[in-house]
Amino acid sequence: MLNRILGWSRAAKRLVVVGLDVCLGLMAMWLAFTLRLETPHWPEGLQWLAYALAPALAFPVFAKLGLYRAIFRYTGINALITTGKAVALYGALLLGCLLVAQWEGVPRSVGILQPLLFMLLVGASRALGWLALAGRSRHAPYRLLIYGAGSAGAQTAAGLGNTRQYLLQGFVDDDPAKVGRSINGVRVHAPWDLPEVVRRQGITDVLLALPSTTRERRRQIIESLHELPVRIRTLPGLSDLASGRVTVTDFQDLEIEDLLGREPVAPDPGLLGRNLAGTVVLVTGAGGSIGSELCRQILREGPRQLLLVDHSEYALYAIHHELRALVPHGSAPDALVPLLASITDPERMADICRHYRPGSIYHAAAYKHVPMVEANAGEGVLNNVFGTLNMVRVALAHGASHFVLVSTDKAVRPTNVMGATKRVAEMVLQAVAASPRPPFGPSGDAPAGPWICPTRLSMVRFGNVLGSSGSVIPLFREQIAAGGPVTVTHPDVTRYFMTIAEAAQLVLQAGAMAEGGDVFLLDMGDPIQILDLAQRMVTLSGLTVRDARHPEGDIEIVFTGLRPGEKLYEELLIADNPLPTDHPRILRAREEYRPWDELQGLLHALHQAARGGDAAAMARLLHQLVPGYHRERPQALP
Structure with missing residues (x-):
């Protein structure tokens, strides 16, 4: 009725x-x-x-x-x-x-x-x-506890009374003064009573209504819920509670930062905008995961003009459309310029730099998916190595003051073509920065005295980026939502992780600290075991892992074996000699490289091999260029 x-x-x-x-x-x-x-x-x-x-x-x-x-x-x-x-x-x-x-x-x-x-x-x-x-909600499919009996929790509870999806069973709060009391007839429980409350009342979901708590405290709470058979959700923020109504669509899965296992590295505001305010800035790969975040953060620092370069029409359209809404009112019409171009086209890139004269260039364009580059080695070499060489060339020719290369931890003792090409790209910057005479153009152009590179060239090395297009996080979420299985390459594989915001901030701050030929890296704490990450994501989704000890579990984890060129452990340093910088969590390394006079001959041969599709020659030259490069043999699964 x-x-x-x-x-x-x-x-x-x-x-x-x-x-x-x-x-x-x-x-x-x-x-x-x-x-x-x-x-x-x-x-x-x-x-x-x-x-x-x-x-x-x-x-x-x-x-x-x-x-x-x-x-x-x-x-x-x-x-x-x-x-x-x-x-x-x-x-x-x-x-x-x-x-x-x-x-x-x-x-x-x-x-x-x-x-x-x-x-x-x-x-x-x-x-x-x-x-x-x-x-009608008494037959709701989900039985909910709200962690946080403050104003956000109370507002959420008021909105939940109008939904059919969730039946509120109680609050949880750390404040002893609130424990045992009630909010609109709903009891407040102590955190140590959670296991019993979950079991007795059949709780399916715990909602974190803690918009103002610290990241460290959130992580402690999530850890305490880790073993409970509940799904952990979170509110987007107090601004979304302004209407006084909350629906299931307002709830989100845990933020990616909650899976990091450490406190995100805070930026230094003084370093962040040092080379950006009032200048012309160019970002290659502007439509990618790192490039797009770089553009967002650069725009906040007030550049005179931001040039977005990408070879993907849709990616460029998407980031340009998004950023137009962020451009300050009253800015010049050309404050944001989308440029459809490939870094492998030296004439096009030279035309762009000649016309716009960027002061800072952030080079994020690269092929980065290890198996894809492994299967298309020639394109990986042309894009990652010679695309970078093209960009360095035009940066010097057209007076850019700073050039920052976005690199990867896979460049350290690489076991795949992608890592090897990124290490060669790093060596190009190191060699050009240290060259005693202009590396491009006739030697007769060299001045009588020692030549000093007019562009401060630097590179930034970091590990896997949580939530990027190449990260395992989106893949695991899709697999969990589909009912599994979750695929992990090897039970012992570990990786360093950072957030997209951390990665972009590191790139911008490194550019401000560059002296020339610097390799910067972030102190990322301890590496994370991918198997632990997969298990954590399953349990935080309110599900259980199905294995030999728990055959009745919900999600199975399947080991697929290491992919071609993939290794178990990643590193951030080749030599063990990191130096401090102006930022306490950013380190500087000066690693061995080949002088430009020696490097350019090998680069010419590598270019010929890549253009001709000679896989054997490319492999031989990469081995010759990058000490320590070797193909990783797939580890046998235990």
Whole structure:
């Protein structure tokens, strides 16, 4: 019956509520007369005018104050306050009319009694409607605890009362003063009681309503929930609670930063914008994971012009469309310039730099997926090595003051073509920065004294980026949502991880600290075991891992074996000689490289081999160029 009523049109529902209020107004009038005359009442004579006056006054007042636009299932304290205001205004009008009219047989006290009774009846009708609709949630598929009994938790609970997906079973809070008390009839539990509460009440989800807590405390709470068979969700923030209503679409999976296992590295504001404010900045690979985040952060620092370079039309369109909304009002029309171009086209890149004269270049364009580059080694070499060489060439030719290469931990003792090409790209920057004479152009152009590279060339090395297109995090989430299995290459594989924001900030700060030929890297703490990460994501989704010890589990983890060129462990340093920088968590390394005079001959041969598709020659030259490069033999699964 209730579902049938909810299926009515909005006009039909509104008509029913108006009819109900008319009936309640007449009932309140009858009760007022009965109480005043102290006997059951039947209207006579002019008393009928009082009965007619009640709905005639109530309807326009209620309509004007929006009572017939309200939705019963969202009835709350604000709606009841509005109802009280409407009835008070109506009562004042009714009393005024009765005092002026002086109808025979109509006591003036009815003008006070009837509005009071009417307010009780109308308020009760709204409350009963809300209870009837809220009762439908008793069969909700998800049983929820809210971790956090503060204002965010209370607002969330108020909104959840209107949903059919979740049935709120309680709050959890660290504050001993709140434990044992209740919020709107819902009990607040202590954190140490969680296992028992989850078991006894069949909890399926825990919602973190802690928008202002520290990242460290969030991680401690998540760790404490790790072994419980519940899915952990989070709120996007207090701004999303402003409406006072929360639906299932407002809930999110845990933020990627919550999976990091360490506190994100805070940027140094002084370093972050040192080379950006009021300058022309160029970002290659602007549509990629790192490039797009670089563009967002650069735009916040107020560059005079930001040049977005990408060879993917859609990626360039997407980031340009997004950033246009972030450009400060009143900026020049050409403050944001999308440039469809490939870094492997030296003429096109030279034209761009000749026309716009960028002061800082952030080179994020690269082929980075290990198996893809392994299967297309020639394209990987041309893009990662010679695309970088092209960019260095045009940076020097057109007066860029800073050039930063986005590199990878896979460049350290590489076991795959992608890592080897990135290490060669690093060596190009190191060799050019240290060259005693101009590396490009006739030797006769060299000045009499020692030549100093006019562009500060530097490179930034970091590990896997959480949430990027190449990260395992999105893949694991898709696999978990599909019911598994979750695929891990090897039980012992480990990786360093950082957030996209950390990676972009590291690149920008490194550019500000560059002296020439620097290799920068982030102190990323301990590496994370991928198997642990997969298990953690399964359990935090409220599911269990299916294995030999738990055959009844939900999600199976399958080991697929290392891919071609993949290794078990990644490193950030070739030599063990990191030096401190102006940022306490950023290190500088000066690693061995080949002088430019020696390097350029090998680069020429590598270019010929890549253009000709000679895989054997490319492999031989990469081995010759990069000490320590060797193909990793796949590890046998235990």
